[in-house]
Amino acid sequence: MAMNKLSSTARESSQKISIRSVSKAYESTHALDEVSFSVSEGEFCCVVGPSGCGKTTLLRAIAGLDDPDSGSILVDGDPVTEPSLNRGMVFQEYALFPWRTVRGNIRFGLDRPACACADCEARVRELVDLVGLDGFEDAYPKELSGGMKQRVGIARALAVDPEILLMDEPFGSVDARTRDRLHAELLDIWAQTEQTVVFITHDIDEAVTLADRVVVMDADPGTVQSTISIDLERPRERTAHEFVDYVARIRDELGSPRDISQK
Numbered sequence: 001m002a003m004n005k006l007s008s009t010a011r012e013s014s015q016k017i018s019i020r021s022v023s024k025a026y027e028s029t030h031a032l033d034e035v036s037f038s039v040s041e042g043e044f045c046c047v048v049g050p051s052g053c054g055k056t057t058l059l060r061a062i063a064g065l066d067d068p069d070s071g072s073i074l075v076d077g078d079p080v081t082e083p084s085l086n087r088g089m090v091f092q093e094y095a096l097f098p099w100r101t102v103r104g105n106i107r108f109g110l111d112r113p114a115c116a117c118a119d120c121e122a123r124v125r126e127l128v129d130l131v132g133l134d135g136f137e138d139a140y141p142k143e144l145s146g147g148m149k150q151r152v153g154i155a156r157a158l159a160v161d162p163e164i165l166l167m168d169e170p171f172g173s174v175d176a177r178t179r180d181r182l183h184a185e186l187l188d189i190w191a192q193t194e195q196t197v198v199f200i201t202h203d204i205d206e207a208v209t210l211a212d213r214v215v216v217m218d219a220d221p222g223t224v225q226s227t228i229s230i231d232l233e234r235p236r237e238r239t240a241h242e243f244v245d246y247v248a249r250i251r252d253e254l255g256s257p258r259d260i261s262q263k
Contacts, residue, residue, distance in 0.1 A: 014041040016196045022071035024057050030221035031057040037215055044197045046211035054222025055200045059168050063089050088157030092169040094149040096141040103137045105152050109159030127155040147178040167199045183209055208246045209236055216253045226253050
């Protein structure tokens with residue numbers, strides 16, 4: 001299982017993503033207000049907060065899909081001005097092409113002139129194995145469970161081997177047992193690829209299960225309230241006292257004893 005790969009000192013000197021005073025508004029909605037934090041190379045960073053705090057807006061800005069009204073986002077010191085193959089994104093909805101098979105959906109990430117893959121079919125086979133979909137290469141999305149569809153989405157995002165993986169509440173629509181299995185599989189993939197991950201969620205337990213560090217956001221407008229390092233070895237047991245303490249601390253930061261999905 002994945003373990004913390006870099007010490008805190010090493011991470012401080014290896015910033016991968018730098019978010020500097022980012023603000024964004026949509027008509028009368030102030031989605032983000034002066035949001036600033038950084039994500040280190042190889043770090044698994046979760047962003048947690050209630051609905052309306054701008055989590056998805058922030059992720060889309062990191063991806064280069066939306067421009068902030070002010071502030072800047074840097075990757076390896078360079079400003080983000082457009083989407084890049086170096087930043088793969090997994091959406092909350094499965095976003096699969098219903099007319100493409102599992103192989104075809106994964107291959108879509110490689111079917112572009114920018115692809116430098118010498119053997120794309122071999123890459124697809126490698127990804128099918130990585131996400132545990134052997135035997136389903138020729139299945140269509142309608143024939144897959146929710147968890148399997150999300151595995152396809154992850155494989156497609158990984159197809160061009162991006163250095164950064166951006167995930168927007170990818171497991172929100174699957175059942176609890178499937179979600180636990182996907183958490184373990186995602187951490188295994190992260191350990192193998194050593195990518196930098198920014199994972200959006202409203203589920204505090206999910207954030208503590210996955211993250212090296214949790215960025216806690218508040219809403220109206222979206223701001224960073226705090227960042228909390230999760231100093232626990234993996235795999236993590238949700239009933240352990242330390243785990244429960246982290247969950248309680250984040251809930252306190254959010255000002256509610258309830259799961260923030262209820263806010």
